[in-house]
Amino acid sequence: MPFSSSHVFPWPPSSSMAVFMDLNIRVDPDKSKLQRLIDTAAHLGFSTVALNYVFEPSTKKKQEIPVPTPISELIGELPVVQGRSRPIRVLNRLTVVTSDASHFRPNAAEYRRFDLLAVEPTTEKLFHAACMSYDVDIVCISVTEKLPFFFKRAPINGAVDRGVLFELSYAAAIRDSTRRRYTIANAVCLMETCKGKNVILSSAAEKALELRGPYDIINLGSLFGLSDENSKAAVSSSCRSVLLHAETRKTASGIISTSRTDQQEALQDQTDPGDEPSAKRPKHS
Amino acid sequence: MKHLDQEEESGVYQRAVLKNASPYHYMKVRLVLEDETSRLSAVELKQFILTGLKTLHGEVGAAINFDLLKYDEDTLTALLRVYSSGLVKLWSSLTLLGSYQNQDCAFRVHQVSPFLLALTGNSRDLQLD
Amino acid sequence: MVRVKSRYLLCEVNVSDRSHLLLLDDRSVGAAVKDAVARTHGDYGAALCSVRFCVKYLNAHTGIVFLRFPKRCYKLLWSALPFITSVEMRGQKIPCFLNCLHVGGTIRTCQKFLIRYNTQQLHRMLPKCKNEEEKQQVRRSILNCSQAWGNKEELEGEGESGEDEEE
Amino acid sequence: MSVDLSSTPRTLLVCERSSFQEEKNRVSTQVEQLRFNYKVSLLLPECNSLPSQLESVLDSFTSFYLIKQLPVYELLDKDFLETAVYQGNVYGLSYKTRIDEDNCVALLPNGRLCLSLDKDSFEVLGFEGKPSKFNHRTKSRFVISVDLTDRRMAPGGRGYQRLLTGLKSRLQLQTDFLLSHHPGGGASLQSLLSRCDWSEHRPQMSQRGLTELSCPAVHSCDPHSLLEWLGAVDADVTCENSSSSFLSTLACPEPKTTLSRALSVSVCGLLLPQDIQRLIDQLRCYLQQPRLESWVSLTVHGFADSPVSWGENEHGFLKGGENFYTLLMFHNHTYRLHLATGAHDACPP
Numbered sequence: 016m017p018f019s020s021s022h023v024f025p026w027p028p029s030s031s032m033a034v035f036m037d038l039n040i041r042v043d044p045d046k047s048k049l050q051r052l053i054d055t056a057a058h059l060g061f062s063t064v065a066l067n068y069v070f071e072p073s074t075k076k077k078q079e080i081p082v083p084t085p086i087s088e089l090i091g092e093l094p095v096v097q098g099r100s101r102p103i104r105v106l107n108r109l110t111v112v113t114s115d116a117s118h119f120r121p122n123a124a125e126y127r128r129f130d131l132l133a134v135e136p137t138t139e140k141l142f143h144a145a146c147m148s149y150d151v152d153i154v155c156i157s158v159t160e161k162l163p164f165f166f167k168r169a170p171i172n173g174a175v176d177r178g179v180l181f182e183l184s185y186a187a188a189i190r191d192s193t194r195r196r197y198t199i200a201n202a203v204c205l206m207e208t209c210k211g212k213n214v215i216l217s218s219a220a221e222k223a224l225e226l227r228g229p230y231d232i233i234n235l236g237s238l239f240g241l242s243d244e245n246s247k248a249a250v251s252s253s254c255r256s257v258l259l260h261a262e263t264r265k266t267a268s269g270i271i272s273t274s275r276t277d278q279q280e281a282l283q284d285q286t287d288p289g290d291e292p293s294a295k296r297p298k299h300s
Numbered sequence: 301m302k303h304l305d306q307e308e309e310s311g312v313y314q315r316a317v318l319k320n321a322s323p324y325h326y327m328k329v330r331l332v333l334e335d336e337t338s339r340l341s342a343v344e345l346k347q348f349i350l351t352g353l354k355t356l357h358g359e360v361g362a363a364i365n366f367d368l369l370k371y372d373e374d375t376l377t378a379l380l381r382v383y384s385s386g387l388v389k390l391w392s393s394l395t396l397l398g399s400y401q402n403q404d405c406a407f408r409v410h411q412v413s414p415f416l417l418a419l420t421g422n423s424r425d426l427q428l429d
Numbered sequence: 430m431v432r433v434k435s436r437y438l439l440c441e442v443n444v445s446d447r448s449h450l451l452l453l454d455d456r457s458v459g460a461a462v463k464d465a466v467a468r469t470h471g472d473y474g475a476a477l478c479s480v481r482f483c484v485k486y487l488n489a490h491t492g493i494v495f496l497r498f499p500k501r502c503y504k505l506l507w508s509a510l511p512f513i514t515s516v517e518m519r520g521q522k523i524p525c526f527l528n529c530l531h532v533g534g535t536i537r538t539c540q541k542f543l544i545r546y547n548t549q550q551l552h553r554m555l556p557k558c559k560n561e562e563e564k565q566q567v568r569r570s571i572l573n574c575s576q577a578w579g580n581k582e583e584l585e586g587e588g589e590s591g592e593d594e595e596e
Numbered sequence: 597m598s599v600d601l602s603s604t605p606r607t608l609l610v611c612e613r614s615s616f617q618e619e620k621n622r623v624s625t626q627v628e629q630l631r632f633n634y635k636v637s638l639l640l641p642e643c644n645s646l647p648s649q650l651e652s653v654l655d656s657f658t659s660f661y662l663i664k665q666l667p668v669y670e671l672l673d674k675d676f677l678e679t680a681v682y683q684g685n686v687y688g689l690s691y692k693t694r695i696d697e698d699n700c701v702a703l704l705p706n707g708r709l710c711l712s713l714d715k716d717s718f719e720v721l722g723f724e725g726k727p728s729k730f731n732h733r734t735k736s737r738f739v740i741s742v743d744l745t746d747r748r749m750a751p752g753g754r755g756y757q758r759l760l761t762g763l764k765s766r767l768q769l770q771t772d773f774l775l776s777h778h779p780g781g782g783a784s785l786q787s788l789l790s791r792c793d794w795s796e797h798r799p800q801m802s803q804r805g806l807t808e809l810s811c812p813a814v815h816s817c818d819p820h821s822l823l824e825w826l827g828a829v830d831a832d833v834t835c836e837n838s839s840s841s842f843l844s845t846l847a848c849p850e851p852k853t854t855l856s857r858a859l860s861v862s863v864c865g866l867l868l869p870q871d872i873q874r875l876i877d878q879l880r881c882y883l884q885q886p887r888l889e890s891w892v893s894l895t896v897h898g899f900a901d902s903p904v905s906w907g908e909n910e911h912g913f914l915k916g917g918e919n920f921y922t923l924l925m926f927h928n929h930t931y932r933l934h935l936a937t938g939a940h941d942a943c944p945p
Contacts (some may be wrong), residue, residue, distance in 0.1 A: 032714045032737045062697065098424055100665075100772055120641050120698040161479065189398035192355060193471050199476035202394075207433060207501070212733070223333060224404040228914055231395045231409055237599045238389050238473060240501070242912060244732035251697065252736045314613040317943065322820050326827075342843055347696055357929065358471030360508075367844040369833045379831060381846060385602035389754070392473075411916065414607045415936050416827025418918035421897030423634035425885055428797055429661050 034062035035229040036254035038108065038131060038153070039184055039217035042066040042089070044190040050090055055223040057103040063129050063254070065108040067219070072111070072118040080125035099182065106130035110155060113246075119149055131261050133182065139164035146179065148168035152261045153180055155216070156205055158187040166208040175213045178260045180253055181205060184219030185227065185235060197237055206240035211221045214241070215257060216249040242243040261282035325387040326369075329394060332403040333375040343369040345378060348400055351376035352393040361389050369416075379419065387412070436503035437485065438472045439531040439539040440510070442492040450492045453516060455484035458494055461516040462527075471508035475500040486538065493546075494527070495539060503532070519586045546556070602658075605939035606912055607839075611819045616801040616880065616925075622945070623923065623933060625775055627876065629907045629945050630921065631704060632689045636872060637830050637862040641889035644857045653878045657799045659832035660776035661785060662691060664793045668701055669763035671709065672744070674751045675787035681707050681744050684780050687868055691740040691772040695901040695914040702769055702903045706779070707745035712903040713738055714911075717769065717803040721762040730912035730940040736891045739903065739910060750836050774866045783874065799865035810835055812849035814891055814924055817821055819848040826893055826922060829860060855889065872896055883927050890927035896922060905941050912940025919944070 025179060027032075035055055043049045055062045066089070068081040086105045093102040110130035113119050119134055119141075126132050133153035136142040145154045147170060154174060156162075176180065183202050187194040205214070220226045227235070229250050238244025329404065346368050353361035364386035369379040382390045394407040411422050415418065440456070444450055462482070467475040477499070485495040498506045509527060515522040530546060533539040551571045558564040639762055640646075646654075661931070670676065671688065679705075680686045688703030699717050702710040718725060718738035725740035748755040752837035777784040782796065812825055827849060828835055833933045835848040872894075879892050899906055900917030911919065916938045924932040 032326060032698070032716065034694075053390050060694075069884055077393065088882075097694055098694065099698070160434060185396075189396055195356070195396060195472045196476040196479060201480050203477060203501070204480055207499075222404065224406045225398065227395050227406065228409060230412070231391070231407075233915060234412075235390045235395050238603055242599060243605060247696075248732060248734075248913070252734055255736075312537055312614070313618060314611075316611045318609040318611065319818065320604070321609060322542045322607060324820075324824070325604060348841060354471065357473055358467065358469045361471055365845075367837075367846055369828070369844050369846055370831060371843075379833060381844075384604050387604055387809055389599045413916050413918050413938070414604070415918060415920075416824050416833075417830060417920060417922065418827075418897070418936070418938075420637070420827065420830040420914065421635045421895070421918075421920055423897065423899040423901065424694075426634060426691075429664075429795075 018254035026113070032062075032251040035060055036065075036258075037061045037220075037226070037249050037250070038063075038106075038151035038215060038254055038257060039067045039110075039133075039182065039219045040064050040226075040231060041221045042068050043106070043221065045196050051223040052220065053090050053103065053105060053269060054094045055180070055226050056098050059226060059228040061103065061229065062096045062099070062101075063104045063106065063258075065106040067108050067110055067133075069112065070131070071112045072113075072115075078116065080123070082125075082149045083109075083128055083153065108133060110135055110153075111248050113145070116141065116144070119145075121148075121150060127265065129292075131257065132264070136229040137169040143167075143170045146177075148173035149179075151179060152257050152264060153182045155182045156186070156201050158184055158195055158201060158219075161197055162201050162204065166204055168208055171205075171208045175209065178256065180260075181214050182217055183214060184217050185222045185232065185238060186218050186225040189225055189227075200223050211241045211249075213253065214245070215253045216246065216248050232267065248291075320384075321403065322399060323384060324416075325384050325412060325414050326416045327380040327382070327387075327391065327394075327412050328410040328419050329378055330410065331378075331400075332406050332408055333376070333400060337371055338403065338427050340376065340400075341373065341377075343367055345376070347369045348379075348397070349390075351388065352397040354394055356386075356393040357389045363395060364389055365383060366390055374428055381416070384414065434500040434534070435497050436500050437483070437508060437533045437536055437539045438496040438503070438510075438529050439533065439543060440496060440529045442494060442495050442516070443528055444492065444504045444523060444525040447492075449525070451489050452521070452523060453487060453489055453492075454516045454518070455487040455494070457516050457518045460489060462506075463512050464495060466506055466509040469512050470488045470505060474505060474509065478506055482506065484555050493543065495536065497518065500534075501521045507532070539592065544574055599851075607918070607939065608937050608941070608943055609819060609823075610935040610944045612935075613930070614933075615928075615930045617929050621726060621931075622885075623931065624778075624873055626921070626933065626935065626945050627873050627896075627923075628895065629903065630919070631869060632702065632895050632902045632904075633757055633867040633869065633872065635862060635864045635897040635900050636867055636875070637860065637895045638875075639829060639856045639893040640859040640861070641809075641858060641884075641891065642812065642887065643859045646652070646803060646859060646861060647850060647882060649878055650861075650875075650882060653875050654799075654801055654861070654863055656874075657863060657865070658776055658778055658781055658868050659796055659798050660774055660824070661782065661789060661796055663773045663775060664775040664795075666792055666919075667764070667768070668711075668773075669760055669769075670788055670791065671701075671703060672751075672756065672760050672763070673788065673791075676785075677744060677751065678782070679787050680777055680784045683869070684784060685775045685778045685868075686784070687774075687866065688777070689774045689866065689899060691774045693771055695903060695911065695917065699769060699771065700901060700903045701769070701773070701846075703775075704904065704908065705744060706781050708908065709740075709742045709744055710903045710908075711740040711742075711769075713740065713769075717767055721767040721769075722761050723759050728858045728912065729910050730914070738874070739877065741908065743879050750837075762767045776866050776868060778868050788890060797865060799862065799863045799867060801863045804832070804860045807856065807862060809855040809858045810848040810852045811855045811858075812852050815850050815926070820933075821936060822924075823922060823936070826895060827856075830862070831894070849875050867896075875927075879925060880929070885924060891924060893922060893924045895922045905937065906935075906944050909942030914939040 070080055096103050107128040107129050109298045111119055112117040114137045132151045134145045134151045136145045188198040206237040216232050218226050232250050260298035366380050366382035369381050371378045435591050466478040481499050483497050485497050487494045510527045513527050515524045531542040551567050602701045648883040685705030690701040693700045700712040715736050725738045728733040728737035728739050837844045837846050839845050903912035905919045921935040
């Protein structure tokens, strides 16, 4: 039975492999600066990065939620990841900084334009709400000032159960000593409660020289109270869970439609009857 | 000590497994500066790293003695040797160093290993095409 | 509230001139500790020290001070105490050093130690008493020390102490 | 849970001493266990030009082939199995794939095919395998290890069919691939090469003459200092430092002598254990001839991103993937063997 070579199944997925990712690179209107940022990230070995649009609503005047520019317009040629043969994957992400309950509008249409959605709460009440109820992928931990509150177990567990991850960024720690102390202090507080699970480490870099390699960040994780293995997860598998969470979040409110092409049917009768071949079912004695 | 050498000479089979026994760790690092043309001497580089250690880990950090085994001034690439107990502190201070004489900079750590030999045999450097 | 474990360090401020002790307050001692930690362990130490470190109790007469550190990094912070050479009080530098007498998981265990420690000091003062009247005074204070411990037992544990054992 | 800043990842160093004349010595099996070698570096004391027999052995190292975007199911092709896998020893390793991030493939000389896949690829492939030993918390990586010479995996058999369908239409795994064969070389691989975009590569040799090299007492020097000194020679790092110098205090281990000259030779590429074994035999002959210095040292580095390292033990990459061995051979047929490995590895044999 000749097998048709046409793509039966859009695989391999480069989207969700546990490769090194930096899900917070500040988007920059200056195209050449942004290109250098993306080239450096690819050179350092990051296979997936997210361009971060920060939206800080202020009660004074009505602001527009930013609209993400299509990646192809922002970046010319996508560089190949260091030591690999495939180009870097660039997503876009929105971070809403909330200092008032009204700042985050649940399932607002504008949010759907972004691949990832993050929120940075600045008060304990908003932190609690973000962890327990906001439909977001990432909750950002502030690194620019001492947290005005302690991490209670309830919101942390709430976020863990909902698959929402906490993000710590290190670029501020590179910039000056005060922010370095805040970053380390806030990180250590967070780890006290969440034990290094459910955390991602990203740069929030504004220029190429603020980026650090994945293995540097893994080592840096020790200062934040993370073990080597937890730090490595924080720049790879945990980031993958963010991508999966974002996919489910976006499709959940949309309609999921899959249609089986005739080859799939032909293929399906070919192999073992029954459902999707899962590796769990023992095949051999 | 003499009899031991005899026994070693005779080729009697001996085997020992040492775990976490390497006293030092070795790092291959490169300093990237905003202005590609600027240069640092070996002494300047070591002093720069020491300031990083002192800022991040204080006097305890500054007391970590590390060796600049090799330094290429053109590419700003260096081989460092540090006591295994000081590795994390040295590496984290390299990571968090962000500027040199008010010029942006970054240390790129290519490889870290408990064996200097491993730094000259990294298969990830294999370029064929 | 997440019950976060701490370590309490019972220290004694040693000064050359005891009258200086009266000038001290917990803020200045706290600042001296923070400064020593920042000098000894840099930004990393300072960051750890800014998380729930505080001076719980200072007795300006006896020079006894209780420092609370997070359990996770108390050893690192403790290692900076020997480097304190003075405490700055309203612009005046009071030369002193901190002698750590005891580390306890709770204030209570430190208290128990303190009482035993005070009793010992009083016993050591006995032979040095110049006259009978002073001896009487010292014996009386030893007595109410042990008595003080007697009624301390019934008192409900103070503050967050009580539930965590010493390491 | 405070993280102790002075701890470092696990590392193992096996130190063995014996003689080639001892029947129980296992050097040849240990050499054979490290299947995918990236670099060999040789140190010949008191020698300034490469002796011809050594040079010819190094020149005769088997060449290897780089196949671009090889569809992995091609490795199950009947002709390829017959000409390359069932006869002699085939060596295949995915190129430019990171063992801690990407899908990696290794084809071992005993006909075993190892696939180290991430969770999604593993589930889509639909072939039984076991979780990686180095998974942390979540099972994110799985290893499929299949003996292609087993009758169930014979072409047309049930297992063969399922793996072929999985690789061909479900997972469609493609990767750049390094391939070599002993003793057949390119000829045995022709059936596969003819269908792919390939290029032939020769192992790259380089030499460096050294003069006035201070050298420790290699017989009795402690393992770590010895390996550090050998590393310093390989990395061209000077050992002439005083203990008070600001820059570096690296010094040659005492008691030391001075070699007036020495030759450092290195070869890089996909190097086969059989070629290395031939090199070792040649070095032993070289040592029998009367010469000033009575030892030579040989270091062999394994591939950091190979799914397997020693034998068929799984290999991983935490913050480093080093695995190498250093063989120090003496005139009187005795040797010192050091086998070193990093965090995610089994103990060397």
